Amino acid sequence: MKKTMQLWGLFLMVGMLVFASSCKKDEVVTPAKSLYERLGGNAAISAVIDQFVANVAGDARINAFFADAAASPARLTKLRNNLINQVAAATGGSEKYTGLDMKTSHKGMGIEDSHFTALVEDLALALDKFKVPTAEKTELLTALAGLKADIVEGPKSLYVRLGGNPAITLVIDDFIGKVAADTRINAFFAAAAASPARLNKLKLNLVNQIGEASGGPEKYTGLDMKSAHKGMKITDAQFNALVEDLQASLVKFSVESRTKIQLLGALGGMRADIVGQ
Numbered sequence: 001m002k003k004t005m006q007l008w009g010l011f012l013m014v015g016m017l018v019f020a021s022s023c024k025k026d027e028v029v030t031p032a033k034s035l036y037e038r039l040g041g042n043a044a045i046s047a048v049i050d051q052f053v054a055n056v057a058g059d060a061r062i063n064a065f066f067a068d069a070a071a072s073p074a075r076l077t078k079l080r081n082n083l084i085n086q087v088a089a090a091t092g093g094s095e096k097y098t099g100l101d102m103k104t105s106h107k108g109m110g111i112e113d114s115h116f117t118a119l120v121e122d123l124a125l126a127l128d129k130f131k132v133p134t135a136e137k138t139e140l141l142t143a144l145a146g147l148k149a150d151i152v153e154g155p156k157s158l159y160v161r162l163g164g165n166p167a168i169t170l171v172i173d174d175f176i177g178k179v180a181a182d183t184r185i186n187a188f189f190a191a192a193a194a195s196p197a198r199l200n201k202l203k204l205n206l207v208n209q210i211g212e213a214s215g216g217p218e219k220y221t222g223l224d225m226k227s228a229h230k231g232m233k234i235t236d237a238q239f240n241a242l243v244e245d246l247q248a249s250l251v252k253f254s255v256e257s258r259t260k261i262q263l264l265g266a267l268g269g270m271r272a273d274i275v276g277q
């Protein structure tokens with residue numbers, strides 16, 4: 001009887017050991033799927049990013065940042081592919097992200113908390129559109145939230161984003177050269193172009209005007225816009241030509257699109273005092 005009991009005990013132990021080892025084996029045979037696989041791989045991630053890019057393009061809270069990319073198909077495609085590869089690589093896919101690091105690529109843009117939140121909301125909407133389950137959505141958004149410290153710089157004045165007085169001076173020098181060569185409007189500036197002292201004064205006035213208007217310490221001491229353009233009969237087309245020249249100089253110095261739009265918008269506000277006087 002004692003022997004039979006011992007034998008049963010032995011069987012029980014062996015049985016438990018076999019059960020335990022088979023459990024372990026099962027865990028090894030079916031490893032947890034990566035987030036990349038659970039999202040649906042490259043095709044599904046690409047579809048989400050396309051929807052995300054469309055959401056951002058329609059989002060007035062942040063689309064000014066992407067105006068230059070939106071205006072250039074090659075640049076937009078590059079951004080799209082960078083985003084797909086970045087999400088794929090971060091979630092366990094074999095894709096390689098070859099773009100800039102997040103700190104470098106967003107430096108100087110003055111991205112604020114509210115901009116970051118808006119962009120994450122646009123991504124969440126894209127994930128919802130493709131019915132990505134809550135667990136995967138949260139996992140992806142949490143991973144991206146970890147990049148926030150490298151992307152958000154906090155509010156920066158237009159002046160700082162332009163690069164302060166030295167950068168504004170370079171842009172204005174280039175702009176004056178463009179205006180002098182622009183036959184649509186250069187006749188207005190013939191007298192200034194003929195006098196170095198007068199041209200320097202005009203340059204200084206322009207730099208100080210932009211400096212002051214963009215939040216810098218400069219003080220504009222010239223005439224108000226109405227008095228300065230009195231009797232010139234400047235047309236809308238001529239005003240537009242001047243804005244185009246300034247825009248070309250801002251592009252030359254790689255001024256980021258939101259900053260460019262804000263500066264040109266501020267100058268656009270002076271149109272009524274300049275045109276038709």
Ligand code: HEM
Nearest residue numbers: 062065066069079082083086099100105115116119144147
């Ligand atoms: C987790 C959030 C974000 C991720 C993962 C991300 C990712 C990226 C990537 C991969 C690039 C391309 C880098 C390269 O060109 O090499 C990029 C560029 C850029 N990002 Fe972000 N970004 C994020 C947040 C933001 C926010 C909040 C803004 C502004 C609202 C922003 C604005 C831009 C702009 C303007 C560019 C340059 C686009 C161009 O003109 O080519 N990003 N971002």
